[in-house]
Amino acid sequence: EERGAPRYGYGTVPTPEQIAGWAIAVRPDGQGLPPGRGSVEQGAEVYMQQCAACHGTFGEGEGRYPKLAGEGSLTGERPEPTVGNYWPFATTLFDYINRAMPFPAPRSLSAEEVYATVAYVLNLNNVVPAEFVADRDSLPKVRMPNRDGFLWQDPRPDTHEQACMQDCRKPEEVRIVSTAEGKTLTPRTTGPLDTEMPQ
Amino acid sequence: EERGAPRYGYGTVPTPEQIAGWAIAVRPDGQGLPPGRGSVEQGAEVYMQQCAACHGTFGEGEGRYPKLAGEGSLTGERPEPTVGNYWPFATTLFDYINRAMPFPAPRSLSAEEVYATVAYVLNLNNVVPAEFVADRDSLPKVRMPNRDGFLWQDPRPDTHEQACMQDCRKPEEVRIVSTAEGKTLTPRTTGPLDTEMPQ
């Protein structure tokens, strides 16, 4: 096909305005960040009104709603990954809050409000100081604590089992170390939906 | 596997009574016909009460319910195959009426009643005389007019087309000889089910 000549010609070409209206994704290099700005202080206000009910006053998370702040270790028995100890990019906060939060009314915040809550959540995590103002310039420059904590190349296969068929292990080593028997975590799997199981 | 030894052993062995209770199929040689008997005269009574409303007093069929009597030709424009001119075996009448008629209450007739209606329908078709009595002996012996009218060996393939790809016929011979356009036989195929189309 000749470049510039569509083969089928179905559909229309969206206008730049139409593209801008939907193209809300934000990248680590700042691409996609809108004009506007928001301070930690402004963020505190929005956060208390719109976020704290679920995520807790200090980002500790209410009920099973996600914890937003935490600096605990990522090793050991039950690490709790959060913005502070896990998220590699501050821009992701803008992207996500802007598209998906507050949970019951996504896209209801202005760009300023989103910048402000991002600043606030970063500050809750001690990633930025109280004077921080988030905008399209400052956010990409924020260096997140776990910035280098990820391997973006899939190292699998990381197991290399053989399909052994006979005498593959010593029978006496076959030992049950954990069982679901007796645990009361399983909802009913017959009859109508189990609505009695606690959240 | 050793004969007499089931491999899986699931299920049970039905008793002879259980088998007899369900084994209602009747064959042209009379296998499956129960004891009992019924005359054309007895059949007339049952037929008027239980069958005529749908199949017509003379077996002519009411509405779109099947015609049961007819001796018309099986060739030509719109032949009407019925018991008299089409069915090869009289035993099939017993089998079918016994399992499926009267339509709203299948299996509600006694063996006697079925024999009688069979005799009556055969007589309507002039296949047996008015004195005929149907039973397990007489029915297999009835010779139906169209007894030899069937080929029971599938003669297909009876077309032998070639998958010609180019210039397979003369373009000027491609002529529409029939179209559904303008006919009013097609129920609606969009929206809710078409319930206005007449039966």
Added chain:
Amino acid sequence: AGSALLAGRGLRAEEVASPPAEAPYSLSLGPGVVDRVYGQPSRFEAGVIRRNVPWLTASPETSISFTPLQHQQGIITPSGVFFERYHAGRPTVDPSEHRLMIHGLVDRPLLLTMEDLRRFPSVSRIHFIECPANGGMEWRGAQLNSLQFTHGMIGCAEWTGVKLSTLLEETGLTRGAKWVLAEGADGAHMNRSIPLEKCLDDCLVVYGQNGEALRPEQGYPVRLLIPGWQGNVNVKWLRRLEIGNQPWFTREETSKYTELMPDGRARGFTWPLYAKSVITFPCPEMPAKGPGIYEIRGFAWSGLGKVAQVDVSLDGGVNWQRARLQEPVLPKALTRFTLEWRWDGRPALLQSRAVDETGFVQPTLAALRRVRGTNPIYNKNAIQTWQVKADGTVFNVQLA
């Protein structure tokens, strides 16, 4: 704040989903999981349903409804719209009470519960079931302007069950065993004779359809599956299998499901469905909309095995082009075919022609009529012609 975005809520319907607006459902939470523990199609698909032709039969209890093939997206027919054929309405069978009895010329008669049946070795197969009357209203001329009504007596599903041969090995067969009578638990007590050879070849006793229990419309809790053979022998609500040494010549294999030839003689026991195909787009229900590139789409199938080739003609059969077959091409299953069509807007006569792995070529209606006349009702596997007019509308026509 955010009023520009929220403005979407005030826009006219045509504009709301067009960027830069946000549709209301993008600005709120929808119903959560297990809102519907058993799902349904979108309410915007409410027109995709089985439909019937009221004038065709005496009553809906002995009648047929048609699969909306014009909407079928792949080789699997959705169970919700799989065609239904009843002879005494649809029984509501309690599976815990249902039994399958096997007796006759066997070493050990057997009475099975559904639980027993499900314990036997199981297999799953994708096969079509077609009523041999599919298209039967069109022998004398084009009548119905609809793909659904001319070709919708067919469905294709993944069936799961037990090989009939497994059950017959379990009962053992005694000398002379040659035929099997299958009988249903419906009011019609539908019964058909099937040669033992076919039963031992590829027949199944199935309880599963498209991953779940058989639908009531297709014989819940258990039916026969006789791959590639006329729908009627696939006895639904199956309760009995009797093994014998000769056929029963039941009403459904004498009075019905026999084909009357021009000489007044009739063919019986004509079970396999020969190679057939139909274009599902465009079709009367799915017209073309102005010149441009279209994808002609359709289904081909054969009761004798796999589809080997499908050709499409745009000029009523003068010239043909090879269509692309969609993998997987499975034996006795619907097979999708497609062909690009650059339509210049001029009237066209679309046809498709299937060739199966036995080499059998789907015939024209004229060829079929030359041999069989116009009275057979059943087994009309002729090439379908769709007339596309300059305005894109499509009509069911027949050619000389």
Added chain:
Amino acid sequence: AGSALLAGRGLRAEEVASPPAEAPYSLSLGPGVVDRVYGQPSRFEAGVIRRNVPWLTASPETSISFTPLQHQQGIITPSGVFFERYHAGRPTVDPSEHRLMIHGLVDRPLLLTMEDLRRFPSVSRIHFIECPANGGMEWRGAQLNSLQFTHGMIGCAEWTGVKLSTLLEETGLTRGAKWVLAEGADGAHMNRSIPLEKCLDDCLVVYGQNGEALRPEQGYPVRLLIPGWQGNVNVKWLRRLEIGNQPWFTREETSKYTELMPDGRARGFTWPLYAKSVITFPCPEMPAKGPGIYEIRGFAWSGLGKVAQVDVSLDGGVNWQRARLQEPVLPKALTRFTLEWRWDGRPALLQSRAVDETGFVQPTLAALRRVRGTNPIYNKNAIQTWQVKADGTVFNVQLA
């Protein structure tokens, strides 16, 4: 007359359907055709439903429900019970208003209606979709005594749509194009970065599921299908594809769907689902009932291609037997396996092990834990152990 037959009406439930009685539905007419223009499963199957684990998530709008795999009869997951994963509930999208926008590093940005989309060349493929969190509750120990809840975040369907490569050929790609951002129209505006190479390989933009329109639960009217890759990238209610030169590192590919290793570092962009299998009979929901012959049944799958082999162990992995694979064996699709099991009634430890066409062998949980610890949440494709006790009951256990 006929009183002996009619007597069936007076019998106890256990006896009515047993010959010689006739069940009431065999003595009357049932509902006729088009009684239900869109069918449903029998009411006796009412327990075969999606189910959820309420304690798992904060609210049902961002949660998951599980496919009842213990009832699945073939490789097709019935659309009615295909697992659902929402991040902001299920949007109710009017297809006439929905748009798909493609823009970014393209020659010609494109805005498509559903009608436009359906006009492109179409393909149908049978593929599974699995959430990488499937079984994720079991990293630290056996928790849920259920096949549905340990393995039900998966479904397999016949999907129909357009190759993503077809759409990207239509828009053209400009220099530097390397990543595609996919975005949904739901309240979460779900977004994921996908390497262009995968998009041009086997990805589809699908509008059909099991022969009919996509179900709302699975993204009606249109979703991405990224064969073999973690469920979350198969963006539902798809409205936007942006082509870029680097990934976006969205919340779903940083905060979520990354695996925390024992050293505190995490793996990201671990998209393919590696070979996995599970025995679906017997299982906790489907116990054995006394000694005898059973058919062990299960599913195997691999996001890297076809399943090549499945082995079954009865003794917790000491000895293995080759299982039979059910045709058709399709790439990145559920594959049924079966094995005859003569159970003597003694306790057993059942396991299945899949090997895919790349030669990858499904690992034991111990092997997986040795490398990955117990914190990854995702990509737990370990061998499942079912403990069968002498009474036939089955428990979810983990072995040393």
